[in-house]
Amino acid sequence: MVNVPNPVALAPPVYGSVPGDLSVRIRRSAEYVAIPFFALAVSALLFSVFLLALGKSPLEFFQLVERGGFGTAFSLQNTLQRSAPLILTALAVAVPARIGLIMIGGEGALVLGGFAAAVLSIPMVGHLPPFPTLCLMATAAMVIGGGWVGIAGYLRHARGVNETISTLLLTYIGIAIMNFFVEGALRDLSNPNKPSTKPLGEAYMVGHIPGTDVHWGLAAGIVLAILLQILMSRTTFGFAVRVCGGNPRAALAQGLPVGKLIVLCAMISGACAGLAGFFEVAAIQGRANASLVAGYGFTGILVSFLARHNPVAIIPVALLFGGIVASGGLIERRMGLPDATVLVLQGLTFLVLLVSETLYGRFAIFRVTGTVERT
Secondary structure, eight states: OOOOOOHHHHSOOBOSOOOOHHHHHHHHHHHHHHHHHHHHHHHHHHHHHHHHHTTOOHHHHHHHHHIIIIISHHHHHHHHHHHHHHHHHHHHHHHHHTTTOOOOOHHHHHHHHHHHHHHHHTTTBTTBOHHHHHHHHHHHHHHHHHHHHHHHHHHHHHHOOOHHHHHHHHHHHHHHHHHHHHTTTTOOTTOOSSOBOOOOOGGGSOOBOTTSSOBTHHHHHHHHHHHHHHHHHHSHHHHHHHHHHHOHHHHHHTTOOHHHHHHHHHHHHHHHHHHHHHHIIIIIISSOBGGGOSSHHHHHHHHHHHTTTOHHHHHHHHHHHHHHHHTHHHHHHHHOOOTTHHHHHHHHHHHHHHHHGGGTTOOGGGOOOOOBOOO
């Protein structure tokens, strides 16, 4: 009779302390907070060098950002209002990123979603009550936005077309479609100064959160971010998406519908951006025009990357960049710098953030390993 050795007895003994579950989670999470903060600090340093080269004071610039974005009740409400579309367009990047897709078509979906909402309102204003009209407008914006980005998802699945390139190209096509109709068949002839669709009217505008001058788009963005966090982290759908994003071949081997999940994530992405377009029309502009092309979709890319594509973390990051955008006018008046100066800061931040991706896993302080006795 052969004696089979016990595999447990053959295992080398472990000595020392192995971190508990809570300690492991804190240490791993700390890396995803520390490195983005480091990237922000490096970006601020590089931008300070840029300002010094122009003969401007970096200290004055950042003081104006703080004052113009967060220093007064008016500036804070302006920041919150600008943060609403940033949350939604950042979610449009974060959701497909969970399945391994880098989709940057939020700007096009926002523009087309807002345009669809404005067009749908034309025959309804004055014939339907405001609330059902706004609900139908929001639905139309989400459907059109979701369908538009869904095209890129289908092309990625069916033809292997790179989703980053396709969504970028679709963005410019979407903007061109809006301009074609706004400057042509759907132009409001009573407004000769700026090509626009017919106005909604005050009664059909989305109201403000009580006690503030911030529209309900901010609340919608926060609620949607929380719901998407739950969807992606606490449901079987989210688990399937993460498996597909981690290893598509293994997901196919397990029988997961990778193609359908890709298209669904793309459509959710477009719906988020389309909803941002609805609020831009129904709460800010009151009509569809070239002002919809405000760059929120592109800034949302930076917000999502800085938040590590975490829907809940997107909220504070969007507030930060909403404040930076809101302070652009004050910086222009006080420092004599163009309003696009904040775009330079955003561009530097994005470049540094991309480079900082190489730092993950390189610092021993964030590693979680047990110590094993050598035999």
